Amino acid sequence: MLQTILFWIFAIIGIAGAIGLIFNKSAVYSALSLILNFFSLAGLYLSLSAEFLAAIQILVYAGAIMVLFLFVIMLLNVQDEQGVLKFDPRQGIAFLIGLAFIGEMLFVFKDFAGTSLSGSFAFGQVEAVGRELMTRYLFPFEMISVILIAALIGAIVVARKHSYH
Amino acid sequence: MSFLEPNAFSYLTVSVIMFALGIIGVMTRRNGIVVFMCIELMLNAVNLSLVAFSKMHHLNPLNPADPTTGATGSMLVFFVMCVAAAEAVVGLSVIIALFRNKLDIDINNVNIFKW
Numbered sequence: 001m002l003q004t005i006l007f008w009i010f011a012i013i014g015i016a017g018a019i020g021l022i023f024n025k026s027a028v029y030s031a032l033s034l035i036l037n038f039f040s041l042a043g044l045y046l047s048l049s050a051e052f053l054a055a056i057q058i059l060v061y062a063g064a065i066m067v068l069f070l071f072v073i074m075l076l077n078v079q080d081e082q083g084v085l086k087f088d089p090r091q092g093i094a095f096l097i098g099l100a101f102i103g104e105m106l107f108v109f110k111d112f113a114g115t116s117l118s119g120s121f122a123f124g125q126v127e128a129v130g131r132e133l134m135t136r137y138l139f140p141f142e143m144i145s146v147i148l149i150a151a152l153i154g155a156i157v158v159a160r161k162h163s164y165h
Numbered sequence: 166m167s168f169l170e171p172n173a174f175s176y177l178t179v180s181v182i183m184f185a186l187g188i189i190g191v192m193t194r195r196n197g198i199v200v201f202m203c204i205e206l207m208l209n210a211v212n213l214s215l216v217a218f219s220k221m222h223h224l225n226p227l228n229p230a231d232p233t234t235g236a237t238g239s240m241l242v243f244f245v246m247c248v249a250a251a252e253a254v255v256g257l258s259v260i261i262a263l264f265r266n267k268l269d270i271d272i273n274n275v276n277i278f279k280w
Binding site for chain 2: 003004007008011014015018019021022027030031034037038041044045047048049050052053056057060061064065068069072073075076078081084090091093094095097098099101102105106109110112113114115116117125128129131132133137140144147148150151152154155156158159161
């Protein structure tokens, strides 16, 4: 019952956030819609009893990454995009491709319609994730730190002001 | 009320719709930052389907009898999130470098590689 309520609330809010992302003229409103979508995804993770991922989703995505996006949007002072909701044949093709993708994937996934996910609604994922990270996935976990350092150095090198030329 | 009960197909449907909206956004929007946010949306849609599959299979390699704490699919989502964070940092720095050089992030005007 709790899973049903959580699913319907957060599925509708999440899809509304995604629609708001692609139909807002202003980049700031798009970013705020995406934050709404990320929060509702955290709610969906919670309804799948993945509470560790729900916390990480809010901390990393809705917290860190979207603050970075908003900083860059406000730093660059981008203009509102014209022609977002005006019909354009090329945009019509994009919508057709999106609808074809939805139909195709639903046809692939239709066999899962009988698979129930309403198991025990227990919270115990953090412990299991911690054990996995420190035992089986220890090497990938350490490699993540290398990737983050590489991304940090790369971002500084790419975005700095070049003094030569 | 039983038809409202979400099964695996419901979660996968939400995931597919979010991914398709990300595709539409990438193809229709021209603001570089918004295109980038649509890519983030697609990454998150895939994460949702991974969590749903993880819940479907209840995989816990340390204790197979334990049905509640399937962490194997969650590990994949965790690593996807880490790589997405690194990707966001590098992509935004590319956008800043683009803005420094052209004072514009409309991706229709970015054709300096065009021959």
